[in-house]
Amino acid sequence: MLADVIARVGAEVPALKEVSGAAAWIDAMSHAPPLNRLPLAYVVPVADMAESNTRIGEVCQLAHLHFGVVLVVGPSVADARGGNQAIAIEGLRAAIKGALIGWQPPEAETPVQYTHGQMLGLDGQTLWWADGFQATVTLRG
Numbered sequence: 608m609l610a611d612v613i614a615r616v617g618a619e620v621p622a623l624k625e626v627s628g629a630a631a632w633i634d635a636m637s638h639a640p641p642l643n644r645l646p647l648a649y650v651v652p653v654a655d656m657a658e659s660n661t662r663i664g665e666v667c668q669l670a671h672l673h674f675g676v677v678l679v680v681g682p683s684v685a686d687a688r689g690g691n692q693a694i695a696i697e698g699l700r701a702a703i704k705g706a707l708i709g710w711q712p713p714e715a716e717t718p719v720q721y722t723h724g725q726m727l728g729l730d731g732q733t734l735w736w737a738d739g740f741q742a743t744v745t746l747r748g
Contacts, residue, residue: 619706645681666748692734715742
């Protein structure tokens with residue numbers, strides 16, 4: 608499902624220079640992305656929670672998949688106090704929410720819902736923000 612989310616955000620939010628997955632995010636945590644690639648987003652798994660099996664003789668469970676979209680905004684929109692970064696991140700957050708909330712990935716049972724948002728970090732060069740979302744899928748075995 609996350610590949611579909613990456614494709615959706617990349618197609619619907621053209622202001623982002625790049626949309627990548629968890630492996631790129633892990634790399635960015637130890638090697639900050641080049642400033643000329645910002646703003647960008649990483650789509651990362653956060654958690655999943657499954658309901659109890661609903662069938663006898665087979666497995667059929669609903670699983671609520673939680674994922675995050677981590678945004679990174681750089682100094683191209685920054686000022687000394689970070690005010691322009693905050694304005695830029697709000698516009699990107701609104702665009703991402705508009706692309707995801709209510710959209711139903713092909714394998715999901717429910718449309719995507721927004722769950723939360725939080726700042727991850729702010730320094731002289733970048734502002735990092737994560738918004739959380741969830742969708743439900745059916746697990747069969």
